[in-house]
Amino acid sequence: MPLVATELSNRGHDVSGVQYKQGETIGSIPIDTLSTAAVRTPYWAGQWLLYRKWEPKVKAYVCGKNPDIVITDRRCMVPTIRGAVSAGTPVLGVVPGLGFTRFNPRYLQPDKTPTFRHLPRSAQLQYPFVRSLHNQHDQWLKRADNVLVVSEFLQTCLRRTYGVDSEVVRTPVVPETIRVDDHHRNAIAMINPRRELKGVHIFLDIAESMPDREFLVAGEFGSEEHKNRATALPNVTCLGWVEDMRAVYSETSLVIVPSLVEEGGPRVICEAFVNGIPVAGTTRGGIPEFIGDGGETVDPPQDISQWISTIEEIITNYERYSRNAADRAKLFNIDTAISTIETVCRNAIQ
Known part of the structure:
Protein backbone atom coordinates (compact mmCIF):
# COMPACT_ATOMS: atom_id res chain seq x y z
CA MET A 1 0.00 0.00 0.00
CA VAL A 173 7.20 -3.11 -8.64
CA VAL A 174 9.14 -0.02 -9.71
CA PRO A 175 11.95 -1.45 -11.87
CA GLU A 176 14.28 1.51 -11.32
CA THR A 177 14.35 0.88 -7.56
CA ILE A 178 15.27 -2.81 -7.82
CA ARG A 179 17.11 -3.33 -11.12
CA VAL A 180 20.83 -4.15 -10.92
CA ASP A 181 23.32 -3.09 -13.59
CA ASP A 182 26.27 -5.18 -12.40
CA HIS A 183 25.36 -8.88 -12.04
CA HIS A 184 27.76 -11.41 -10.55
CA ARG A 185 25.19 -14.27 -10.43
CA ASN A 186 27.12 -16.36 -7.95
CA ALA A 187 24.54 -17.65 -5.49
CA ILE A 188 21.18 -19.34 -5.06
CA ALA A 189 19.13 -17.12 -2.76
CA MET A 190 16.24 -17.29 -0.35
CA ILE A 191 14.59 -14.06 0.79
CA ASN A 192 12.85 -13.75 4.17
CA PRO A 193 13.51 -16.83 6.31
CA ARG A 194 11.59 -15.55 9.34
CA ARG A 195 8.91 -18.25 9.55
CA GLU A 196 8.97 -22.04 9.44
CA LEU A 197 6.14 -22.03 6.90
CA LYS A 198 8.32 -19.97 4.53
CA GLY A 199 10.26 -23.20 4.06
CA VAL A 200 13.61 -22.12 5.47
CA HIS A 201 14.37 -25.70 6.58
CA ILE A 202 13.80 -26.87 2.99
CA PHE A 203 16.23 -24.24 1.73
CA LEU A 204 18.85 -25.36 4.25
CA ASP A 205 18.31 -29.02 3.30
CA ILE A 206 18.93 -28.07 -0.35
CA ALA A 207 22.07 -26.12 0.52
CA GLU A 208 23.38 -28.99 2.63
CA SER A 209 22.76 -31.41 -0.25
CA MET A 210 24.54 -29.20 -2.80
CA PRO A 211 27.89 -28.36 -1.14
CA ASP A 212 29.47 -27.29 -4.46
CA ARG A 213 26.89 -24.50 -4.97
CA GLU A 214 26.91 -21.13 -3.21
CA PHE A 215 23.78 -20.05 -1.33
CA LEU A 216 22.75 -16.86 0.44
CA VAL A 217 19.93 -15.85 2.76
CA ALA A 218 18.61 -12.29 3.03
CA GLY A 219 16.50 -11.38 6.05
CA GLU A 220 16.37 -12.22 9.72
CA PHE A 221 15.81 -15.80 10.85
CA GLY A 222 12.76 -16.51 12.95
CA SER A 223 14.51 -19.11 15.10
CA GLU A 224 17.99 -19.55 16.54
CA GLU A 225 17.95 -23.17 15.37
CA HIS A 226 17.71 -22.17 11.71
CA LYS A 227 20.19 -19.33 12.14
CA ASN A 228 22.75 -21.60 13.78
CA ARG A 229 22.29 -24.26 11.13
CA ALA A 230 22.70 -21.74 8.30
CA THR A 231 25.83 -20.16 9.75
CA ALA A 232 27.35 -23.61 10.22
CA LEU A 233 27.06 -24.45 6.52
CA PRO A 234 30.24 -23.35 4.69
CA ASN A 235 28.40 -22.69 1.41
CA VAL A 236 25.70 -20.43 2.92
CA THR A 237 26.14 -16.67 3.39
CA CYS A 238 23.73 -15.02 5.84
CA LEU A 239 23.21 -11.34 5.05
CA GLY A 240 20.66 -10.53 7.75
CA TRP A 241 18.44 -7.50 7.19
CA VAL A 242 19.16 -5.81 3.85
CA GLU A 243 17.96 -2.26 3.24
CA ASP A 244 18.65 -2.17 -0.51
CA MET A 245 17.76 -5.48 -2.17
CA ARG A 246 19.86 -4.63 -5.21
CA ALA A 247 22.84 -5.74 -3.14
CA VAL A 248 21.23 -9.20 -2.95
CA TYR A 249 20.12 -9.51 -6.56
CA SER A 250 23.54 -8.48 -7.85
CA GLU A 251 24.94 -11.68 -6.31
CA THR A 252 22.00 -13.95 -7.18
CA SER A 253 21.70 -16.42 -10.04
CA LEU A 254 18.50 -18.13 -8.89
CA VAL A 255 15.83 -17.37 -6.26
CA ILE A 256 14.16 -20.18 -4.32
CA VAL A 257 10.65 -19.75 -2.88
CA PRO A 258 10.17 -22.96 -0.83
CA SER A 259 7.02 -21.73 0.92
CA LEU A 260 4.68 -24.22 2.58
CA VAL A 261 2.00 -21.57 3.05
CA GLU A 262 -0.25 -20.29 0.27
CA GLU A 263 1.33 -17.02 -0.82
CA GLY A 264 -0.95 -14.54 -2.55
CA GLY A 265 1.75 -13.35 -4.93
CA PRO A 266 5.31 -13.08 -3.61
CA ARG A 267 6.99 -9.75 -4.39
CA VAL A 268 10.36 -11.49 -4.44
CA ILE A 269 9.38 -13.24 -7.70
CA CYS A 270 8.53 -9.91 -9.35
CA GLU A 271 11.80 -8.35 -8.17
CA ALA A 272 13.86 -11.32 -9.33
CA PHE A 273 12.25 -11.20 -12.77
CA VAL A 274 13.08 -7.48 -13.14
CA ASN A 275 16.70 -8.61 -12.94
CA GLY A 276 16.26 -11.59 -15.27
CA ILE A 277 16.72 -13.99 -12.35
CA PRO A 278 14.76 -17.27 -12.67
CA VAL A 279 12.77 -18.64 -9.73
CA ALA A 280 12.19 -22.15 -8.40
CA GLY A 281 9.21 -22.39 -6.06
CA THR A 282 6.55 -24.63 -4.60
CA THR A 283 3.06 -25.00 -6.05
CA ARG A 284 1.42 -23.22 -3.10
CA GLY A 285 -0.99 -20.35 -3.66
CA GLY A 286 -0.11 -17.82 -6.35
CA ILE A 287 3.53 -18.94 -6.68
CA PRO A 288 3.10 -21.07 -9.86
CA GLU A 289 1.11 -18.43 -11.77
CA PHE A 290 3.69 -15.79 -10.90
CA ILE A 291 6.62 -17.98 -11.96
CA GLY A 292 5.12 -19.15 -15.27
CA ASP A 293 7.91 -19.97 -17.71
CA GLY A 294 10.40 -17.84 -15.77
CA GLY A 295 11.38 -20.85 -13.68
CA GLU A 296 10.02 -24.15 -12.39
CA THR A 297 7.91 -25.48 -9.52
CA VAL A 298 8.48 -28.39 -7.17
CA ASP A 299 5.80 -30.64 -5.67
CA PRO A 300 5.82 -31.97 -3.02
CA PRO A 301 7.87 -29.23 -1.36
CA GLN A 302 9.75 -31.64 0.90
CA ASP A 303 11.26 -33.61 -2.02
CA ILE A 304 14.86 -32.39 -1.87
CA SER A 305 15.98 -34.58 -4.77
CA GLN A 306 13.39 -32.86 -6.98
CA TRP A 307 14.63 -29.44 -5.83
CA ILE A 308 18.17 -30.40 -6.80
CA SER A 309 17.18 -31.65 -10.25
CA THR A 310 15.02 -28.56 -10.82
CA ILE A 311 17.87 -26.23 -9.86
CA GLU A 312 20.28 -28.06 -12.15
CA GLU A 313 17.73 -27.91 -14.99
CA ILE A 314 17.40 -24.14 -14.64
CA ILE A 315 21.16 -23.61 -14.41
CA THR A 316 21.79 -25.83 -17.44
CA ASN A 317 19.27 -23.83 -19.51
CA TYR A 318 19.95 -20.53 -17.80
CA GLU A 319 19.77 -18.20 -20.79
CA ARG A 320 16.29 -19.38 -21.72
CA TYR A 321 14.92 -19.14 -18.19
CA SER A 322 16.56 -15.75 -17.63
CA ARG A 323 15.09 -14.39 -20.86
CA ASN A 324 11.63 -15.66 -19.91
CA ALA A 325 11.95 -14.16 -16.44
CA ALA A 326 12.86 -10.74 -17.82
CA ASP A 327 9.92 -10.93 -20.22
CA ARG A 328 7.48 -11.83 -17.42
CA ALA A 329 8.61 -8.81 -15.42
CA LYS A 330 6.35 -6.76 -17.69
CA LEU A 331 3.32 -8.35 -15.95
CA PHE A 332 4.23 -6.50 -12.75
Whole structure:
Protein backbone atom coordinates (compact mmCIF):
# COMPACT_ATOMS: atom_id res chain seq x y z
CA MET A 1 0.00 0.00 0.00
CA PRO A 2 2.82 2.55 0.61
CA LEU A 3 3.95 2.03 -3.00
CA VAL A 4 0.41 2.54 -4.34
CA ALA A 5 -0.03 5.67 -2.18
CA THR A 6 3.28 7.08 -3.40
CA GLU A 7 2.55 6.46 -7.07
CA LEU A 8 -0.97 7.92 -6.82
CA SER A 9 0.52 11.00 -5.15
CA ASN A 10 3.14 11.26 -7.89
CA ARG A 11 0.31 11.34 -10.44
CA GLY A 12 -1.17 14.39 -8.78
CA HIS A 13 -3.80 12.82 -6.50
CA ASP A 14 -4.29 14.23 -3.00
CA VAL A 15 -3.39 11.23 -0.85
CA SER A 16 -3.37 10.86 2.93
CA GLY A 17 -3.23 7.81 5.17
CA VAL A 18 -4.41 6.47 8.49
CA GLN A 19 -2.99 3.66 10.64
CA TYR A 20 -3.93 1.93 13.87
CA LYS A 21 -0.50 2.18 15.49
CA GLN A 22 2.37 4.63 15.22
CA GLY A 23 5.25 3.85 12.92
CA GLU A 24 4.44 3.99 9.21
CA THR A 25 5.74 6.88 7.12
CA ILE A 26 5.35 7.34 3.37
CA GLY A 27 7.58 10.18 2.21
CA SER A 28 5.70 13.49 2.35
CA ILE A 29 2.25 11.85 2.47
CA PRO A 30 0.49 12.80 5.74
CA ILE A 31 -0.26 9.78 7.95
CA ASP A 32 -2.63 10.01 10.93
CA THR A 33 -2.68 7.45 13.73
CA LEU A 34 -5.98 6.37 15.28
CA SER A 35 -4.62 4.72 18.41
CA THR A 36 -6.33 1.67 19.83
CA ALA A 37 -5.52 0.59 23.38
CA ALA A 38 -3.34 -2.53 23.40
CA VAL A 39 -4.81 -5.53 25.19
CA ARG A 40 -2.93 -8.82 25.62
CA THR A 41 -5.18 -11.49 24.11
CA PRO A 42 -4.83 -14.61 21.95
CA TYR A 43 -4.37 -13.62 18.29
CA TRP A 44 -7.87 -14.09 16.84
CA ALA A 45 -9.54 -12.66 19.93
CA GLY A 46 -7.25 -9.66 19.57
CA GLN A 47 -8.16 -9.33 15.90
CA TRP A 48 -11.86 -9.39 16.80
CA LEU A 49 -11.28 -6.69 19.41
CA LEU A 50 -9.31 -4.58 16.94
CA TYR A 51 -12.21 -4.75 14.50
CA ARG A 52 -14.58 -3.53 17.21
CA LYS A 53 -12.35 -0.59 18.11
CA TRP A 54 -11.24 0.37 14.60
CA GLU A 55 -14.56 0.60 12.73
CA PRO A 56 -16.11 3.54 14.69
CA LYS A 57 -12.79 5.40 14.62
CA VAL A 58 -12.57 5.02 10.85
CA LYS A 59 -16.18 6.11 10.39
CA ALA A 60 -15.59 9.28 12.42
CA TYR A 61 -12.30 9.94 10.62
CA VAL A 62 -13.82 9.51 7.15
CA CYS A 63 -16.79 11.72 8.04
CA GLY A 64 -14.34 14.42 9.17
CA LYS A 65 -12.01 14.17 6.17
CA ASN A 66 -14.71 13.55 3.53
CA PRO A 67 -12.42 11.82 0.99
CA ASP A 68 -13.60 10.89 -2.50
CA ILE A 69 -12.69 7.24 -1.86
CA VAL A 70 -11.02 5.02 0.74
CA ILE A 71 -8.47 2.37 -0.27
CA THR A 72 -7.69 -0.27 2.36
CA ASP A 73 -5.79 -3.53 2.71
CA ARG A 74 -4.46 -6.18 5.10
CA ARG A 75 -5.30 -6.49 8.77
CA CYS A 76 -7.78 -3.61 9.12
CA MET A 77 -9.35 -3.96 5.68
CA VAL A 78 -12.74 -5.34 6.73
CA PRO A 79 -13.50 -2.88 9.57
CA THR A 80 -12.25 -0.06 7.33
CA ILE A 81 -14.70 -1.13 4.62
CA ARG A 82 -17.43 -1.17 7.24
CA GLY A 83 -16.49 2.29 8.53
CA ALA A 84 -16.33 3.78 5.03
CA VAL A 85 -19.67 2.25 4.00
CA SER A 86 -21.27 3.53 7.21
CA ALA A 87 -19.91 7.00 6.39
CA GLY A 88 -21.35 6.81 2.86
CA THR A 89 -17.92 6.90 1.17
CA PRO A 90 -16.86 4.64 -1.72
CA VAL A 91 -14.27 2.06 -0.67
CA LEU A 92 -11.81 -0.18 -2.48
CA GLY A 93 -10.39 -3.28 -0.79
CA VAL A 94 -6.96 -4.56 -1.86
CA VAL A 95 -6.08 -8.19 -1.00
CA PRO A 96 -2.35 -9.00 -1.36
CA GLY A 97 -2.61 -12.26 0.58
CA LEU A 98 -4.68 -14.45 2.87
CA GLY A 99 -3.32 -13.16 6.16
CA PHE A 100 -6.60 -11.61 7.28
CA THR A 101 -8.48 -14.90 6.79
CA ARG A 102 -5.75 -17.53 7.24
CA PHE A 103 -7.23 -19.27 10.25
CA ASN A 104 -5.28 -22.43 9.40
CA PRO A 105 -2.16 -21.82 7.26
CA ARG A 106 -1.87 -25.54 6.50
CA TYR A 107 -5.40 -25.83 5.06
CA LEU A 108 -4.96 -25.82 1.28
CA GLN A 109 -8.53 -25.91 -0.06
CA PRO A 110 -9.73 -22.82 -2.01
CA ASP A 111 -12.76 -22.38 0.28
CA LYS A 112 -11.28 -20.90 3.47
CA THR A 113 -14.50 -21.01 5.49
CA PRO A 114 -13.30 -22.08 8.96
CA THR A 115 -14.59 -25.40 10.27
CA PHE A 116 -13.76 -26.48 13.79
CA ARG A 117 -12.13 -29.80 12.88
CA HIS A 118 -9.77 -28.19 10.33
CA LEU A 119 -8.48 -25.52 12.71
CA PRO A 120 -5.27 -25.74 14.77
CA ARG A 121 -5.76 -26.11 18.50
CA SER A 122 -5.13 -22.41 19.22
CA ALA A 123 -7.86 -21.35 16.78
CA GLN A 124 -10.27 -24.00 18.11
CA LEU A 125 -9.92 -22.44 21.57
CA GLN A 126 -10.87 -19.08 20.00
CA TYR A 127 -13.57 -20.50 17.73
CA PRO A 128 -16.35 -17.98 18.57
CA PHE A 129 -13.99 -15.16 17.58
CA VAL A 130 -12.88 -17.00 14.44
CA ARG A 131 -16.48 -17.51 13.30
CA SER A 132 -17.38 -13.91 14.09
CA LEU A 133 -14.42 -12.64 12.05
CA HIS A 134 -15.34 -14.90 9.14
CA ASN A 135 -18.96 -13.70 9.24
CA GLN A 136 -17.80 -10.07 9.20
CA HIS A 137 -15.57 -10.79 6.20
CA ASP A 138 -18.47 -12.49 4.46
CA GLN A 139 -20.81 -9.56 5.10
CA TRP A 140 -18.56 -6.57 4.45
CA LEU A 141 -16.32 -7.66 1.57
CA LYS A 142 -19.49 -7.74 -0.51
CA ARG A 143 -20.20 -4.13 0.47
CA ALA A 144 -16.94 -2.76 -0.94
CA ASP A 145 -17.33 -0.95 -4.26
CA ASN A 146 -14.60 -3.17 -5.67
CA VAL A 147 -11.99 -5.65 -4.46
CA LEU A 148 -8.58 -6.01 -6.08
CA VAL A 149 -6.37 -9.08 -5.68
CA VAL A 150 -2.82 -9.74 -6.85
CA SER A 151 -3.38 -13.24 -8.27
CA GLU A 152 -5.97 -15.51 -9.81
CA PHE A 153 -5.39 -17.83 -6.85
CA LEU A 154 -6.71 -15.14 -4.47
CA GLN A 155 -9.54 -14.38 -6.87
CA THR A 156 -10.64 -18.03 -6.65
CA CYS A 157 -10.34 -18.09 -2.85
CA LEU A 158 -12.50 -14.97 -2.40
CA ARG A 159 -15.12 -16.30 -4.80
CA ARG A 160 -15.26 -19.73 -3.17
CA THR A 161 -15.13 -18.46 0.42
CA TYR A 162 -17.23 -15.30 0.31
CA GLY A 163 -18.92 -15.26 -3.09
CA VAL A 164 -17.04 -12.04 -3.86
CA ASP A 165 -15.97 -11.10 -7.36
CA SER A 166 -12.63 -9.33 -7.66
CA GLU A 167 -10.25 -7.93 -10.23
CA VAL A 168 -6.64 -9.06 -10.61
CA VAL A 169 -3.92 -6.41 -10.44
CA ARG A 170 -0.50 -8.08 -10.21
CA THR A 171 1.89 -7.13 -7.42
CA PRO A 172 3.51 -3.95 -8.78
CA VAL A 173 7.20 -3.11 -8.64
CA VAL A 174 9.14 -0.02 -9.71
CA PRO A 175 11.95 -1.45 -11.87
CA GLU A 176 14.28 1.51 -11.32
CA THR A 177 14.35 0.88 -7.56
CA ILE A 178 15.27 -2.81 -7.82
CA ARG A 179 17.11 -3.33 -11.12
CA VAL A 180 20.83 -4.15 -10.92
CA ASP A 181 23.32 -3.09 -13.59
CA ASP A 182 26.27 -5.18 -12.40
CA HIS A 183 25.36 -8.88 -12.04
CA HIS A 184 27.76 -11.41 -10.55
CA ARG A 185 25.19 -14.27 -10.43
CA ASN A 186 27.12 -16.36 -7.95
CA ALA A 187 24.54 -17.65 -5.49
CA ILE A 188 21.18 -19.34 -5.06
CA ALA A 189 19.13 -17.12 -2.76
CA MET A 190 16.24 -17.29 -0.35
CA ILE A 191 14.59 -14.06 0.79
CA ASN A 192 12.85 -13.75 4.17
CA PRO A 193 13.51 -16.83 6.31
CA ARG A 194 11.59 -15.55 9.34
CA ARG A 195 8.91 -18.25 9.55
CA GLU A 196 8.97 -22.04 9.44
CA LEU A 197 6.14 -22.03 6.90
CA LYS A 198 8.32 -19.97 4.53
CA GLY A 199 10.26 -23.20 4.06
CA VAL A 200 13.61 -22.12 5.47
CA HIS A 201 14.37 -25.70 6.58
CA ILE A 202 13.80 -26.87 2.99
CA PHE A 203 16.23 -24.24 1.73
CA LEU A 204 18.85 -25.36 4.25
CA ASP A 205 18.31 -29.02 3.30
CA ILE A 206 18.93 -28.07 -0.35
CA ALA A 207 22.07 -26.12 0.52
CA GLU A 208 23.38 -28.99 2.63
CA SER A 209 22.76 -31.41 -0.25
CA MET A 210 24.54 -29.20 -2.80
CA PRO A 211 27.89 -28.36 -1.14
CA ASP A 212 29.47 -27.29 -4.46
CA ARG A 213 26.89 -24.50 -4.97
CA GLU A 214 26.91 -21.13 -3.21
CA PHE A 215 23.78 -20.05 -1.33
CA LEU A 216 22.75 -16.86 0.44
CA VAL A 217 19.93 -15.85 2.76
CA ALA A 218 18.61 -12.29 3.03
CA GLY A 219 16.50 -11.38 6.05
CA GLU A 220 16.37 -12.22 9.72
CA PHE A 221 15.81 -15.80 10.85
CA GLY A 222 12.76 -16.51 12.95
CA SER A 223 14.51 -19.11 15.10
CA GLU A 224 17.99 -19.55 16.54
CA GLU A 225 17.95 -23.17 15.37
CA HIS A 226 17.71 -22.17 11.71
CA LYS A 227 20.19 -19.33 12.14
CA ASN A 228 22.75 -21.60 13.78
CA ARG A 229 22.29 -24.26 11.13
CA ALA A 230 22.70 -21.74 8.30
CA THR A 231 25.83 -20.16 9.75
CA ALA A 232 27.35 -23.61 10.22
CA LEU A 233 27.06 -24.45 6.52
CA PRO A 234 30.24 -23.35 4.69
CA ASN A 235 28.40 -22.69 1.41
CA VAL A 236 25.70 -20.43 2.92
CA THR A 237 26.14 -16.67 3.39
CA CYS A 238 23.73 -15.02 5.84
CA LEU A 239 23.21 -11.34 5.05
CA GLY A 240 20.66 -10.53 7.75
CA TRP A 241 18.44 -7.50 7.19
CA VAL A 242 19.16 -5.81 3.85
CA GLU A 243 17.96 -2.26 3.24
CA ASP A 244 18.65 -2.17 -0.51
CA MET A 245 17.76 -5.48 -2.17
CA ARG A 246 19.86 -4.63 -5.21
CA ALA A 247 22.84 -5.74 -3.14
CA VAL A 248 21.23 -9.20 -2.95
CA TYR A 249 20.12 -9.51 -6.56
CA SER A 250 23.54 -8.48 -7.85
CA GLU A 251 24.94 -11.68 -6.31
CA THR A 252 22.00 -13.95 -7.18
CA SER A 253 21.70 -16.42 -10.04
CA LEU A 254 18.50 -18.13 -8.89
CA VAL A 255 15.83 -17.37 -6.26
CA ILE A 256 14.16 -20.18 -4.32
CA VAL A 257 10.65 -19.75 -2.88
CA PRO A 258 10.17 -22.96 -0.83
CA SER A 259 7.02 -21.73 0.92
CA LEU A 260 4.68 -24.22 2.58
CA VAL A 261 2.00 -21.57 3.05
CA GLU A 262 -0.25 -20.29 0.27
CA GLU A 263 1.33 -17.02 -0.82
CA GLY A 264 -0.95 -14.54 -2.55
CA GLY A 265 1.75 -13.35 -4.93
CA PRO A 266 5.31 -13.08 -3.61
CA ARG A 267 6.99 -9.75 -4.39
CA VAL A 268 10.36 -11.49 -4.44
CA ILE A 269 9.38 -13.24 -7.70
CA CYS A 270 8.53 -9.91 -9.35
CA GLU A 271 11.80 -8.35 -8.17
CA ALA A 272 13.86 -11.32 -9.33
CA PHE A 273 12.25 -11.20 -12.77
CA VAL A 274 13.08 -7.48 -13.14
CA ASN A 275 16.70 -8.61 -12.94
CA GLY A 276 16.26 -11.59 -15.27
CA ILE A 277 16.72 -13.99 -12.35
CA PRO A 278 14.76 -17.27 -12.67
CA VAL A 279 12.77 -18.64 -9.73
CA ALA A 280 12.19 -22.15 -8.40
CA GLY A 281 9.21 -22.39 -6.06
CA THR A 282 6.55 -24.63 -4.60
CA THR A 283 3.06 -25.00 -6.05
CA ARG A 284 1.42 -23.22 -3.10
CA GLY A 285 -0.99 -20.35 -3.66
CA GLY A 286 -0.11 -17.82 -6.35
CA ILE A 287 3.53 -18.94 -6.68
CA PRO A 288 3.10 -21.07 -9.86
CA GLU A 289 1.11 -18.43 -11.77
CA PHE A 290 3.69 -15.79 -10.90
CA ILE A 291 6.62 -17.98 -11.96
CA GLY A 292 5.12 -19.15 -15.27
CA ASP A 293 7.91 -19.97 -17.71
CA GLY A 294 10.40 -17.84 -15.77
CA GLY A 295 11.38 -20.85 -13.68
CA GLU A 296 10.02 -24.15 -12.39
CA THR A 297 7.91 -25.48 -9.52
CA VAL A 298 8.48 -28.39 -7.17
CA ASP A 299 5.80 -30.64 -5.67
CA PRO A 300 5.82 -31.97 -3.02
CA PRO A 301 7.87 -29.23 -1.36
CA GLN A 302 9.75 -31.64 0.90
CA ASP A 303 11.26 -33.61 -2.02
CA ILE A 304 14.86 -32.39 -1.87
CA SER A 305 15.98 -34.58 -4.77
CA GLN A 306 13.39 -32.86 -6.98
CA TRP A 307 14.63 -29.44 -5.83
CA ILE A 308 18.17 -30.40 -6.80
CA SER A 309 17.18 -31.65 -10.25
CA THR A 310 15.02 -28.56 -10.82
CA ILE A 311 17.87 -26.23 -9.86
CA GLU A 312 20.28 -28.06 -12.15
CA GLU A 313 17.73 -27.91 -14.99
CA ILE A 314 17.40 -24.14 -14.64
CA ILE A 315 21.16 -23.61 -14.41
CA THR A 316 21.79 -25.83 -17.44
CA ASN A 317 19.27 -23.83 -19.51
CA TYR A 318 19.95 -20.53 -17.80
CA GLU A 319 19.77 -18.20 -20.79
CA ARG A 320 16.29 -19.38 -21.72
CA TYR A 321 14.92 -19.14 -18.19
CA SER A 322 16.56 -15.75 -17.63
CA ARG A 323 15.09 -14.39 -20.86
CA ASN A 324 11.63 -15.66 -19.91
CA ALA A 325 11.95 -14.16 -16.44
CA ALA A 326 12.86 -10.74 -17.82
CA ASP A 327 9.92 -10.93 -20.22
CA ARG A 328 7.48 -11.83 -17.42
CA ALA A 329 8.61 -8.81 -15.42
CA LYS A 330 6.35 -6.76 -17.69
CA LEU A 331 3.32 -8.35 -15.95
CA PHE A 332 4.23 -6.50 -12.75
CA ASN A 333 4.62 -3.05 -14.27
CA ILE A 334 3.78 -0.32 -11.78
CA ASP A 335 2.28 2.01 -14.40
CA THR A 336 -0.22 -0.65 -15.52
CA ALA A 337 -1.25 -1.41 -11.93
CA ILE A 338 -1.72 2.25 -10.94
CA SER A 339 -3.69 3.02 -14.13
CA THR A 340 -6.04 0.14 -13.30
CA ILE A 341 -6.47 1.37 -9.72
CA GLU A 342 -7.22 4.89 -11.01
CA THR A 343 -9.89 3.51 -13.34
CA VAL A 344 -11.47 1.43 -10.57
CA CYS A 345 -11.53 4.45 -8.26
CA ARG A 346 -13.11 6.71 -10.88
CA ASN A 347 -15.82 4.14 -11.54
CA ALA A 348 -16.55 3.80 -7.82
CA ILE A 349 -16.73 7.56 -7.30
CA GLN A 350 -19.09 8.06 -10.23
